[in-house]
Amino acid sequence: MNNQNHEDGTMDNGKNIIEIRGLKKSYDDGTIKALNGLNLEVKEGEFVSIMGPSGSGKSTLLNMIGALDIADEGTIEVAGIDLMKTSQLNEFRSKEIGFVFQMHNLIPNLTILENVEIPMYETDLSSKQMKDRAMELLKAVGLEDRADQIPTKLSGGQRQRVAIARALVNRPSIILADEPTGSLDSQTGDVILKLLRDLHEKENVTLVMITHEPYVGNMAERIVNVLDGKIQN
Amino acid sequence: MGIAIGIMVIVALGMVTGGLKQSTTSTLKAGAAEINVMQTGSGNFGSGRINETRVADIQSISGVKETAGLLKATNTSTSGSSVSTGSTGTSTGTGTTSAGSGGSGSFGGFSVTGMDPGKLSLAGIENVTGSLYSSTSENEVIIGKTASTDLNKSVGDTINLFGKDFTITGVYETGSFMTDGGVFMSLTTLQNLTSNNNTVSTIAVKINEDANTTEVSKSIETAYPNELSTTTAEAMAGRMNSALSTIDAASWAISLLAIIIGGVGVINTMIMSVFERTREIGVLKAVGWKERRILGMILGESVVLTIIAAVVGTIIAVVGVVTLLAFSFGGTIQPSFAPEIFLEAFVVAFAVGIIGGLYPAYRASRLSPTEALRYE
Numbered sequence: 016m017n018n019q020n021h022e023d024g025t026m027d028n029g030k031n032i033i034e035i036r037g038l039k040k041s042y043d044d045g046t047i048k049a050l051n052g053l054n055l056e057v058k059e060g061e062f063v064s065i066m067g068p069s070g071s072g073k074s075t076l077l078n079m080i081g082a083l084d085i086a087d088e089g090t091i092e093v094a095g096i097d098l099m100k101t102s103q104l105n106e107f108r109s110k111e112i113g114f115v116f117q118m119h120n121l122i123p124n125l126t127i128l129e130n131v132e133i134p135m136y137e138t139d140l141s142s143k144q145m146k147d148r149a150m151e152l153l154k155a156v157g158l159e160d161r162a163d164q165i166p167t168k169l170s171g172g173q174r175q176r177v178a179i180a181r182a183l184v185n186r187p188s189i190i191l192a193d194e195p196t197g198s199l200d201s202q203t204g205d206v207i208l209k210l211l212r213d214l215h216e217k218e219n220v221t222l223v224m225i226t227h228e229p230y231v232g233n234m235a236e237r238i239v240n241v242l243d244g245k246i247q248n
Numbered sequence: 249m250g251i252a253i254g255i256m257v258i259v260a261l262g263m264v265t266g267g268l269k270q271s272t273t274s275t276l277k278a279g280a281a282e283i284n285v286m287q288t289g290s291g292n293f294g295s296g297r298i299n300e301t302r303v304a305d306i307q308s309i310s311g312v313k314e315t316a317g318l319l320k321a322t323n324t325s326t327s328g329s330s331v332s333t334g335s336t337g338t339s340t341g342t343g344t345t346s347a348g349s350g351g352s353g354s355f356g357g358f359s360v361t362g363m364d365p366g367k368l369s370l371a372g373i374e375n376v377t378g379s380l381y382s383s384t385s386e387n388e389v390i391i392g393k394t395a396s397t398d399l400n401k402s403v404g405d406t407i408n409l410f411g412k413d414f415t416i417t418g419v420y421e422t423g424s425f426m427t428d429g430g431v432f433m434s435l436t437t438l439q440n441l442t443s444n445n446n447t448v449s450t451i452a453v454k455i456n457e458d459a460n461t462t463e464v465s466k467s468i469e470t471a472y473p474n475e476l477s478t479t480t481a482e483a484m485a486g487r488m489n490s491a492l493s494t495i496d497a498a499s500w501a502i503s504l505l506a507i508i509i510g511g512v513g514v515i516n517t518m519i520m521s522v523f524e525r526t527r528e529i530g531v532l533k534a535v536g537w538k539e540r541r542i543l544g545m546i547l548g549e550s551v552v553l554t555i556i557a558a559v560v561g562t563i564i565a566v567v568g569v570v571t572l573l574a575f576s577f578g579g580t581i582q583p584s585f586a587p588e589i590f591l592e593a594f595v596v597a598f599a600v601g602i603i604g605g606l607y608p609a610y611r612a613s614r615l616s617p618t619e620a621l622r623y624e
Contacts, residue, residue, distance in 0.1 A: 084616075084617075106536065108535065109535065109536020109537075120621070133537075134536055137538060185536075
């Protein structure tokens, strides 16, 4: 990637998959301004780290990109869809976004395979197609032999690998990872980061990752610093 | 648990009242007498005294096809045998009886009926396994299916009634728990045994096909005012059905209460489940599940929960009712296994599952994904 980085978070070259202009979001009747006129552009296939102190607005930004929350003001277009106007947010999340959370958030009473299949329930795939696709992803994260086990039988790193498989299963345009190594030891964290980076390159999927760790952030192609609800680069 | 209890009540009471209804219907079977004639003021069946000549007298009344005199007696289990024949309450007979020991037939005693064997169809007895007693026989009886089972007696066995041994020549089954719990013998023999010569307790009257039951009944009462009263089988069945309807209503009231409690239990269980799985629901929303799918999932779980409760309640009810009726009533009341009883119970369970799960499912489907994912 040879994109020119501007201070306001916008870029010069390539096609934008995320375009945010003047995004504002406040909580508690406006007393907490989580996003305060934030601008950001992310190119298709880019790996971006979002860094910043606690309460700076990183997670709110990620939630806005993933359509888990709605902004108060501004414009946000992701994968060509205006999130301030569309009413099909579920469909957007299902098709375009894959989430990887800090806590893997697997469903404990379902098997590993079923956990990976969950996002496909909203698609038209047959149960065999769903199973084949889930197994393909489990193989990619090296857990195909654990498909019939429940999450409690896996280590933290293995659970996060399952979460990554789940995030990729619908072939999304963007992976949004919220501190994916935050609950792991450094060695396991490295394995997860390498896996994420490899899959990002192999699947040509855009990767937006929140992290506190400069070491983790430096693995990205671009670092975006957020402070007081704005981009600081 | 609440739903299981509710369903248990519905099934158990349904089986009992259904069994009683079947028995009532059986007493109305074709061939049985439409009118029973008793002594005026005698109250219950079998407690009055009518001169036997009235059997032939009534036969001559217009619309009457056939009549038969019946003498009813009770062979008690502990204090010997007795027959109640009229207001004087004559009690006769002595010997201890093996027949009454099971408490079969009428509760607290064993029903013995004297009747001409050629007229047994008027008592609802159509088919007899074995053979009938003869009208002059002094030591032969036929026994009802229920009594036969309870006393473990079959054709060829001997039964002691009023201190005298009788040979069982046949076993009959009418479907009426009262009739099937006793024995029938020759009218003359029972009259002699109980010192009630030329006397009967009731007269069974079968009318012509084109005759009207009510009109014939009135004709009999008009012909013998202050002496004879009549009861039609239809009116009797109506009274029994009315009583059963009351039981039905009571059972529904109890069931409704249990269902309301169970329904609140389902709502509570599902709300707790939604609370506990808030984060899980957040994940499902994050991966793109539509509100409709989440609503369906919670509703489905609610229905599965109530159906499991219904299965448990039904099993407890079936085992409980079968055991209770077998031991408490000597098998005289057969529980009903009509499919509609179970269908009704499962429809109720399904409805409670849907209604009880609706609010928790709605709450879950409306959860904000970010708040759900933050939930600890």
